[in-house]
Amino acid sequence: MDAAAVVEAAGAHKRPEDAKHVGYGTAGFRTKADILDHVLMRVGVLAALRSRCKGGAAIGLMVTASHNPEPDNGAKLVDPMGEMLEASWEAYATRLANCKDDELVGEINTIISECGIDMQTKAKVVLGRDTRGSGLKLCQAARDGCTALGAEVVDLGIVTTPQVHYVVRCLNDATYGTPTVAGYQEKLAAAFKAIWTLAGRTDLISLKLDCANGVGAVQMKELLKHLDSMLKVEMYNDGSGQLNHECGADYVKVQQHAPANMTAGAGDRCVTFDGDADRVLYFFTRDGTFFMLDGDRISSLAAQFIQQCATAAALDLNIGVVQTAYANGNSTKFLQTKAGVPVACTKTGVKHLHHKALDYDVGVYFEANGHGTVVFSDAALKKINEHESGSEEGKRAIAMLRAMTELINQTVGDAISDMLMVEAILLLQNMTVEDWAAMYDDLPNRQLKVKIADRSVVKTTNAERECTAPAGLQSAIDELVKKFTSARSFVRPSGTEDVVRVYAEAETREQADTLAWAVAGKVW
Ligand code: NG1
Numbered sequence: 070m071d072a073a074a075v076v077e078a079a080g081a082h083k084r085p086e087d088a089k090h091v092g093y094g095t096a097g098f099r100t101k102a103d104i105l106d107h108v109l110m111r112v113g114v115l116a117a118l119r120s121r122c123k124g125g126a127a128i129g130l131m132v133t134a135s136h137n138p139e140p141d142n143g144a145k146l147v148d149p150m151g152e153m154l155e156a157s158w159e160a161y162a163t164r165l166a167n168c169k170d171d172e173l174v175g176e177i178n179t180i181i182s183e184c185g186i187d188m189q190t191k192a193k194v195v196l197g198r199d200t201r202g203s204g205l206k207l208c209q210a211a212r213d214g215c216t217a218l219g220a221e222v223v224d225l226g227i228v229t230t231p232q233v234h235y236v237v238r239c240l241n242d243a244t245y246g247t248p249t250v251a252g253y254q255e256k257l258a259a260a261f262k263a264i265w266t267l268a269g270r271t272d273l274i275s276l277k278l279d280c281a282n283g284v285g286a287v288q289m290k291e292l293l294k295h296l297d298s299m300l301k302v303e304m305y306n307d308g309s310g311q312l313n314h315e316c317g318a319d320y321v322k323v324q325q326h327a328p329a330n331m332t333a334g335a336g337d338r339c340v341t342f343d344g345d346a347d348r349v350l351y352f353f354t355r356d357g358t359f360f361m362l363d364g365d366r367i368s369s370l371a372a373q374f375i376q377q378c379a380t381a382a383a384l385d386l387n388i389g390v391v392q393t394a395y396a397n398g399n400s401t402k403f404l405q406t407k408a409g410v411p412v413a414c415t416k417t418g419v420k421h422l423h424h425k426a427l428d429y430d431v432g433v434y435f436e437a438n439g440h441g442t443v444v445f446s447d448a449a450l451k452k453i454n455e456h457e458s459g460s461e462e463g464k465r466a467i468a469m470l471r472a473m474t475e476l477i478n479q480t481v482g483d484a485i486s487d488m489l490m491v492e493a494i495l496l497l498q499n500m501t502v503e504d505w506a507a508m509y510d511d512l513p514n515r516q517l518k519v520k521i522a523d524r525s526v527v528k529t530t531n532a533e534r535e536c537t538a539p540a541g542l543q544s545a546i547d548e549l550v551k552k553f554t555s556a557r558s559f560v561r562p563s564g565t566e567d568v569v570r571v572y573a574e575a576e577t578r579e580q581a582d583t584l585a586w587a588v589a590g591k592v593w
């Protein structure tokens with residue numbers, strides 16, 4: 070290691086004496102942008118180390134704070150196959166980000182020796198940022214960290230988080246696609262065109278899209294150049310307003326109404342992305358009532374479709390859905406009983422869902438908030454690509470599955486790719502969003518945030534569905550749940566905010582609300 074170069078980078082990106090401690094959590098580093106300069110330089114250093122540790126494979130570094138307000142920013146690292154950073158490295162990230170400037174060289178040496186990193190190996194880091202004003206400067210800090218460690222930097226500029234995952238994957242696995250943003254656009258467009266042709270559709274699909282004033286708008290405009298004969302997308306909150314302010318997938322999910330500057334009229338098919346375009350939700354209104362098609366709905370639609378294609382083609386595929394405790398109880402019931410698909414439940418956070426999804430030939434996973442994707446194992450891809458079906462119906466089903474494997478960004482949840490997947494399924498099955506909504510009825514539910522002195526006193530087990538501490542809390546919840554019909558409730562400490570989250574669902578809106586508030590009363 071060139072210690073002098075590290076000292077120089079540390080000098081250019083000084084850590085203030087009173088710097089706030091930052092932790093690499095579920096969403097990477099995320100805090101106010103103006104205290105992140107030294108952190109980003111160090112994340113650049115870590116990305117270079119990670120690349121060497123992985124034999125010179127490209128590593129991604131995305132500068133984003135997703136659905137947080139504009140003054141925030143953050144950073145996430147992407148591992149070689151396009152997956153999230155391996156959990157054991159999160160502690161290195163936190164250590165490196167928080168050490169004093171004069172401890173930096175020592176910390177780097179510790180990581181090098183603990184991981185047995187060969188510093189002669191080449192290193193490559195793929196950088197991307199969302200549309201936040203602070204992004205350019207923070208990317209420069211990250212770049213300085215990479216360069217100090219002698220890593221090559223591939224700067225993608227303003228891109229969605231899933232595009233960074235895609236490019237990283239392609240650089241390390243050429244079979245996945247061309248490792249550029251243009252390659253991403255072309256791959257998705259070609260797959261969607263194939264589906265369009267299979268469906269024999271002739272008229273345009275019309276959508277209204279809320280882009281959260283974020284990067285989704287920039288990238289959708291590019292993609293639509295390839296798809297303008299198939300999709301007509303009216304964009305709202307396309308960058309002229311404040312990022313994530315009264316708009317975006319998180320806002321729509323939590324507020325349960327349309328974003329600002331956009332009306333969802335009868336018959337409108339509305340879609341919303343979050344600020345870095347890795348989450349997507351659909352919504353529409355009927356007789357003035359707002360209907361949301363969330364991550365559970367996307368999972369149900371995708372799992373049922375893939376199951377039906379496999380059956381039609383007589384293809385033996387082990388399909389499973391992965392959810393979290395926040396999945397609506399009726400979605401779980403629909404999947405298990407009507408669609409006949411097994412459902413697993415993991416802790417909150419896509420890395421847990423993604424990991425579990427790899428247990429299946431085809432793993433469908435979505436968080437209720439719209440973040441998720443479908444992963445196909447190598448064995449499943451081989452079966453799908455080599456299978457020959459005798460019947461016309463079987464041939465069509467296989468062609469549909471093949472196009473799906475190309476359309477879906479399997480590395481991570483991707484709003485653009487997921488939206489095209491939904492459109493493709495609706496198109497191939499000749500379904501409207503109303504038909505989709507009719508697959509099952511959501512159980513009314515309520516989420517609350519409770520602020521307590523120390524949220525870490527709440528401990529959970531069984532994929533966060535039961536709490537083990539403080540003593541007596543779970544039995545109090547059980548007693549309350551018994552009083553309501555089709556009810557379920559759980560509490561867990563948030564991994565991204567200083568709150569305890571309360572979730573309740575029950576047969577009626579009133580029951581769900583009453584139960585949620587009663588459970589919240591036990592947490593205080
Ligand atoms: P926490 O704050 O741990 O509940 C939230 C979301 C997760 C996930 C992460 C990462 C809910 C209830 N929780 O986690 O689903 O998206 O943020 O951004 O939506």
Ligand code: ZN
Pocket residue numbers: 135136343344345346347348
């Ligand atoms: Zn996001």
